[in-house]
Amino acid sequence: QQQVKQSPQSLIVQKGGIPIINCAYENTAFDYFPWYQQFPGKGPALLIAIRPDVSEKKEGRFTISFNKSAKQFSLHIMDSQPGDSATYFCAARDGQGAQKLVFGQGTRLTINP
Amino acid sequence: NAGVMQNPRHLVRRRGQEARLRCSPMKGHSHVYWYRQLPEEGLKFMVYLQKENIIDESGMPKERFSAEFPKEGPSILRIQQVVRGDSAAYFCASSPIQGEGFFGPGTRLTVL
Numbered sequence: 634q635q636q637v638k639q640s641p642q643s644l645i646v647q648k649g650g651i652p653i654i655n656c657a658y659e660n661t662a663f664d665y666f667p668w669y670q671q672f673p674g675k676g677p678a679l680l681i682a683i684r685p686d687v688s689e690k691k692e693g694r695f696t697i698s699f700n701k702s703a704k705q706f707s708l709h710i711m712d713s714q715p716g717d718s719a720t721y722f723c724a725a726r727d728g729q730g731a732q733k734l735v736f737g738q739g740t741r742l743t744i745n746p
Numbered sequence: 747n748a749g750v751m752q753n754p755r756h757l758v759r760r761r762g763q764e765a766r767l768r769c770s771p772m773k774g775h776s777h778v779y780w781y782r783q784l785p786e787e788g789l790k791f792m793v794y795l796q797k798e799n800i801i802d803e804s805g806m807p808k809e810r811f812s813a814e815f816p817k818e819g820p821s822i823l824r825i826q827q828v829v830r831g832d833s834a835a836y837f838c839a840s841s842p843i844q845g846e847g848f849f850g851p852g853t854r855l856t857v858l
Contacts, residue, residue: 639788669849676750676837676849677789722788731802733779734847736788 636660637725639737646713647745654708654740656723661704663735664728668697668708671720671739680721681708713744750775750840750850751820758856765825765832767853771840778821779847780813783835792836795821828857 639656646652656666665684669677683690683697683706690697694711710717723737751770759765771778776797781789791805795815806813810828815821825832835854839847 637788674851674854676752676851678849731779731791731794731804733791733794733802733805734781734789735791736781738788739786 637723637735637737639723639740641740642738643741643743645743645745648713648715650713650744652710652713652717652742652744654721654723654742655705656707656725656737657703657705658725658735659704660725660727660735662728663725665726666697666699666706667724667726667734668695669722669724669736671722677722710742715744715746718742718744750838750848752836752838752850752853754853755851756854756856758858759828760858761829762827765828765855765857767823767825767836767855768820769823769838769840769850770820771838772842772848775840775842775848777841777843777847778815779839779841780821780823781837781839783837783852785834789837792823825855828855830857833857 637658644652667682668680670680671677681692681695683699685701696709699706721740724734753768778795780792783789793806793813794802810826812824835852837852839849841847
């Protein structure tokens with residue numbers, strides 16, 4: 634089953650806090666795991682991505698943790714700012730065939746000042 | 747260095763009309779993916795095209811929907827005889843190679 638489950642659906646954090654968004658998948662053919670940030674009325678923008686042979690990747694304030702055996706990965710945002718308020722989607726790429734992305738349901742993140 | 751362009755950005759159609767959504771990929775990109783986003787949901791894959799070829803249309807509804815990516819010009823997603831349930835945001839992503847993608851700003855279709 635080509636599914637990616639994302640939680641929580643919404644998250645409110647105070648400025649400076651560390652929001653954590655979690656995703657889980659089933660399909661072992663997934664070979665690439667990106668996170669997208671989407672602002673209202675805009676398209677998704679690639680934030681950070683990881684491949685399954687790596688357990689952690691950090692870019693600026695954003696960190697992905699990846700647990701291959703548990704088929705789970707998560708996004709951490711350090712020193713969160715009000716400008717980080719957006720909807721975040723995890724995704725997984727099917728390494729076979731068209732290599733399409735399968736998206737999670739999204740997390741609406743609000744960072745309060 | 748223009749990004750992926752989609753037009754129109756907003757499209758309003760009455761039930762039964764046709765909707766045509768255009769996607770101009772980034773320069774040098776020959777792979778295009780179309781995704782649909784229903785309100786409060788994640789994006790769902792619809793179709794993957796390379797120049798002049800449909801490679802995977804497993805996410806497309808069997809009826810009323812079609813897509814093309816001609817040798818010249820933008821990729822087109824066509825929805826015939828639109829219904830209220832077609833109201834959504836439609837995004838395309840273009841890529842120089844299979845599997846990577848830069849998303850456009852989307853077309854928001856409203857069916858009255």
